[in-house]
Amino acid sequence: MSAAxxxxxxxHLVLERTRALEQSREMYRLxxxxxxxxxxxxxxxxxxxxxxxPQAVASFGFxxxxxxxxxxxxxxxxxxxxxxxRERFDECECxxxxxxxxxxxxxxxxxEVRWTGTCEWVEGAKMLRGLMLDITEVRRRGLExxxxxxxxxxxxxxxxxxxxxxxxxxxxxxxxxFVRTSMTDIAAVVLAYRALQHAxxxxxxxxxxxxRAAEAEMSADLDYxxxxxxxxxxxxxxxxxxxATIVRSxxxxxxxxxxxxxxxxxxxxxxxxxxxxxxxYKYVAQIDAQLGDxxxxxxxxxxxxxxILNLLVNASHAIADVVKDTGNLGKLTVRSGVDGxxxxxxxxxxxxxxPEAVRAKIFxxxxxxxxxxxxxxxxxxxxxxxxxxxHGGTLRFETECNKGTTFFIRLPIGExxxxxxxxxxxA
Amino acid sequence: xNTRIVFVDDELNILQAMGRSFHGMRNEWNMEFLSxxxxxxxxxxxxxxxxxxxxxxxxxxxxxxxxxEVKKRYPQTVRLVLSGHADPSSVMRAVGTAQLYLAKPCxxxxxxxxxVQTQMLRQLLSSDRxxxxxxxxxxxxxxxxxxxxxxxxxxxxxxxxxxxxQIIGRDVAMTANIMKLVNSAFFGSRxxxxxxxxxxxxxxxxxxxxxxxxxxxxxxxxxxxxxGFSLEQLWQHTEQTAAAARAIALSENLSGAxxxxxxxxxxxxxxxxxVFATKAAxxxxxxxxxxxxxxAHHAEVGAYLLGLWGFPNSIVEAVAFHHTPNRASEKGxxxxxxxxxxDRLVHLRSEHRSTSIDTGLQPGYLEGLGLEHCLPKWxxxxxxxxxxxxxx
Numbered sequence: 157m158s159a160a161x162x163x164x165x166x167x168h169l170v171l172e173r174t175r176a177l178e179q180s181r182e183m184y185r186l187x188x189x190x191x192x193x194x195x196x197x198x199x200x201x202x203x204x205x206x207x208x209x210p211q212a213v214a215s216f217g218f219x220x221x222x223x224x225x226x227x228x229x230x231x232x233x234x235x236x237x238x239x240x241x242r243e244r245f246d247e248c249e250c251x252x253x254x255x256x257x258x259x260x261x262x263x264x265x266x267x268e269v270r271w272t273g274t275c276e277w278v279e280g281a282k283m284l285r286g287l288m289l290d291i292t293e294v295r296r297r298g299l300e301x302x303x304x305x306x307x308x309x310x311x312x313x314x315x316x317x318x319x320x321x322x323x324x325x326x327x328x329x330x331x332x333x334f335v336r337t338s339m340t341d342i343a344a345v346v347l348a349y350r351a352l353q354h355a356x357x358x359x360x361x362x363x364x365x366x367x368r369a370a371e372a373e374m375s376a377d378l379d380y381x382x383x384x385x386x387x388x389x390x391x392x393x394x395x396x397x398x399x400a401t402i403v404r405s406x407x408x409x410x411x412x413x414x415x416x417x418x419x420x421x422x423x424x425x426x427x428x429x430x431x432x433x434x435x436x437y438k439y440v441a442q443i444d445a446q447l448g449d450x451x452x453x454x455x456x457x458x459x460x461x462x463x464i465l466n467l468l469v470n471a472s473h474a475i476a477d478v479v480k481d482t483g484n485l486g487k488l489t490v491r492s493g494v495d496g497x498x499x500x501x502x503x504x505x506x507x508x509x510x511p512e513a514v515r516a517k518i519f520x521x522x523x524x525x526x527x528x529x530x531x532x533x534x535x536x537x538x539x540x541x542x543x544x545x546x547h548g549g550t551l552r553f554e555t556e557c558n559k560g561t562t563f564f565i566r567l568p569i570g571e572x573x574x575x576x577x578x579x580x581x582x583a
Numbered sequence: 584x585n586t587r588i589v590f591v592d593d594e595l596n597i598l599q600a601m602g603r604s605f606h607g608m609r610n611e612w613n614m615e616f617l618s619x620x621x622x623x624x625x626x627x628x629x630x631x632x633x634x635x636x637x638x639x640x641x642x643x644x645x646x647x648x649x650x651x652e653v654k655k656r657y658p659q660t661v662r663l664v665l666s667g668h669a670d671p672s673s674v675m676r677a678v679g680t681a682q683l684y685l686a687k688p689c690x691x692x693x694x695x696x697x698x699v700q701t702q703m704l705r706q707l708l709s710s711d712r713x714x715x716x717x718x719x720x721x722x723x724x725x726x727x728x729x730x731x732x733x734x735x736x737x738x739x740x741x742x743x744x745x746x747x748x749q750i751i752g753r754d755v756a757m758t759a760n761i762m763k764l765v766n767s768a769f770f771g772s773r774x775x776x777x778x779x780x781x782x783x784x785x786x787x788x789x790x791x792x793x794x795x796x797x798x799x800x801x802x803x804x805x806x807x808x809x810x811g812f813s814l815e816q817l818w819q820h821t822e823q824t825a826a827a828a829r830a831i832a833l834s835e836n837l838s839g840a841x842x843x844x845x846x847x848x849x850x851x852x853x854x855x856x857x858v859f860a861t862k863a864a865x866x867x868x869x870x871x872x873x874x875x876x877x878x879a880h881h882a883e884v885g886a887y888l889l890g891l892w893g894f895p896n897s898i899v900e901a902v903a904f905h906h907t908p909n910r911a912s913e914k915g916x917x918x919x920x921x922x923x924x925x926d927r928l929v930h931l932r933s934e935h936r937s938t939s940i941d942t943g944l945q946p947g948y949l950e951g952l953g954l955e956h957c958l959p960k961w962x963x964x965x966x967x968x969x970x971x972x973x974x975x
Contacts, residue, residue: 315668319640322667325688330600333691337607374685377606384603391596439642483643 163172190543193287196273200245201281203229214291217262245284248275253284256291267292303535310410316435320402324395331388331395338385341376348372378449405431407464411458415546419452422460422499422567423492429464429488437472440479441488441505448493454570459542463551466535467503467563474507474561496551497569504562509556543567585613586702587630590647591623592616592638592665604691607650612698620644621827624652628876631706632660634698637664641678656717657713661701661891665689675764675798679721682891684767697893704890707883707903716862717888723756723857726818733757737792744783747791752779753822756857757801758850761786763892764800775895778843809860811875817856820929822901823968825849829926830964835916835957845921848901851894852922855885855902858922909948916952923948924958928965 189209197207205223213220220449222228235242241257255271273286348369355365405428430443436441468488475486486506493500510518519540543551547567555561592598598616605614607971613631617623621644623635635653639646651660662675667687677684678825683697725733733750736742760777765782766775777781783791794800804814828849832842859877886903890896901918904911906928908919926961927943942958 307908319667319687323597326667327594327596327600329688330597330604330691334600334606335601379608384606388600388603391600396597406823481643481645481648485642519757 160195161334195287196198196285198229198276199281200229200248200284200514203227206283210233211235216259231259234260236316248282248284250276253286259290268295270489277505280581313432317402317432320435321338322398324398328392328395331392335385339383340547341381342378345372345376345378402431404428409461411461413456413458417454419454420448420457422453422455422501423447425457425461426464426490426492426501429461433465433468433472435463436469437488440472440476441486444487444489446489448491450492450494450499451569453499453567455547455567456542459546463539463542463565464501464503466539467565470535471503471505471561474505478507494569495566498566499569501565502562504560504561509559510553510561511557541566584697585611586634587613587632588615588634588636588698589623589632589902590614590616590636591618591620591641591646593618593641594638597730601691605695607693612724620646620649622781623649627653627657627660631657633718634661634663634664634701636665636694636698637662639668639963647677647680650677654680654718660718663697675794678764678800695796696941701891704887707719707887707890709880709883712905713880713884713887717858717884717891720858720861720888722760722800722802723741723854724802724861725754725756726814726958727803729754729757729818730801730803732934733795737788737795745775745780745790747781747788748780749938751783752850753825755819755821755850755854757805758847758877758890759854759892762894764794766893777895778847784887804860809877811874812860812877814857814860817853820933821850823929823933824852824925826923827929827965828921831921831925831961832970834960834964844897845918848898848918848927849922851885851889851898852902852905853881853885854888855881858884858888861921907945909945909951920948920952924961925965928962932965
């Protein structure tokens, strides 16, 4: 074989390989660019992108050259308004990098972006390679789901509370009606006795008047009234007290949340949540509340109430599955106490326990073992997000088959715990 | 004899307060207040009651279980629910078991009126045996064709509420069942709903679908076991009579609302026959002549049933007196009269006896009102209806 032929063969080979390489490159490019995840190489040291997927132009409006200019990072994530986020970039070390950041569109709109990649030093510059994903829409939908879950629980709660109030309203009304008719009857008896008195004083027909008085007593059933009117009043006072408690608890439960955490009495939160959820558990469980002394804990109280409610409702459903129609009552234990730097609230049921197979999944969004229409599968996912993400606490459970399940909420007391408390009490 | 009433509620305060507020009735009512379903069944086994008023949600045996048991053992006892529960699924469960569903809080006056009403209705019935018959009724069965129509309609995504209302409105059983349901206190409507259009609009397509497909609020009737009578025939007669009643009402220049009421009364006029049909299917060994019994008593049986179900008095009366309109309390050419005439004219047409002298009308009724000259006009109105129906 001559050198010339060898040369031609090699040239062919090079062409072939190049084509193959191009094909492969094109395949990877298409793969990278046909998703919403934007491939990028970010030069952190100079705040510019040395590579950016074309989706970025469509998503955020900046033309490609702007991404590649020095200081591009300052445009999309201004240092001034996001010092902490920028610090994450500045201080990131070699290795995997995960981050959620805001990102400003060319028209000023704010997006939320998830970054995932690997950081390494290349020729004296810190480079981050990976994908960025616009999750604004996902976030918004998540918020909507959370809102609809809250609406759902408010709806079922409203029905339950309506029933709780209906019962005392029913008997208070009946009692008051009884007292009203009794007053008319008593008036007739009193009039008859006055006539008797008059007859005695004027020496009239005393015997006839006495007989009429006795008849009036009989027809009014005075003994019955004298016995029952005070009971009717007592029962009404009890009923009105019950209504007042429910209304007060409802108000406390529906505590409007502020943007910042406020110190709150979690025992009071537990008590009012137990009152508003009474209808959920009263036919299936007895409540054993062992509430220890707690400091005020900074929190978003409305959301904590929701979490406690969710756990109470789950616990009563678990117990209901065991007691069914037997008329027996299970036990729902609520404990609270301080454990070091944390407040711990636990809610235990005497249900069937959580089957081994689903234990790992119970905090997943949309996971539910309840029948259709009874739960959205969002309760525990949201509970965890509230406790862990928003409050820096933990939410875990212990479960034993045929014995029951206990959920533990732990919330940090925080250093700001004590001070504002005193202020508030003084005020 | 005093009316015996058993009240059941797990809340002692409620029972005591009821006892006090009904103390004024002690001379007419013999009342017992019990705190559980078991206690109530025990008491009934010693002495049957005329009326039972039960709470729905109770520990152990709940209201539905109790009333289902009462229905089985003592069908003649009138079953009322008094519940604070607005949970539709638990109440849909009860709708075939209880005859009337009242919501807490309920004024003692309303409860008293409902109880008194059940006892007045009893006077419509000529024998205790008929009360037993009505007491066993749960949901009424429809003509199979009508049932197929509503199923097809509910499963058709393009179907509208108007389509559903048209199908329901022509069938006596569906109309009765759905009106009972929407007028149950738990469905939350404060004002009585008196037309099928409004009942269906109130429920909406989804709820209607759930009720029919999931809760058996409508059911397809089986063979009645009564010779010469079928639900299909009744269905046709019902539809024609209802249209005729509306035509007559309109020809008398009555208001649209009044014409709707006449239509509803006419749809329901033979509801008693459905009761007999259900009963005959359940008891094929009935020794008495069921056809004769049905012909003689269906009006009173139907009226008693609708009365217990809380239908307005005007409708109950029209059903009770659709053969004997002169017994109605409403003076003049009222609902009973309209339904009576419509019923007779439709019978005459189907029997091809339109020229017959014997109209089957109550002798002297129209003459007493001075309305005999109107008969040809009404007849024509009904005839033209037939033409339009045939054309369509």
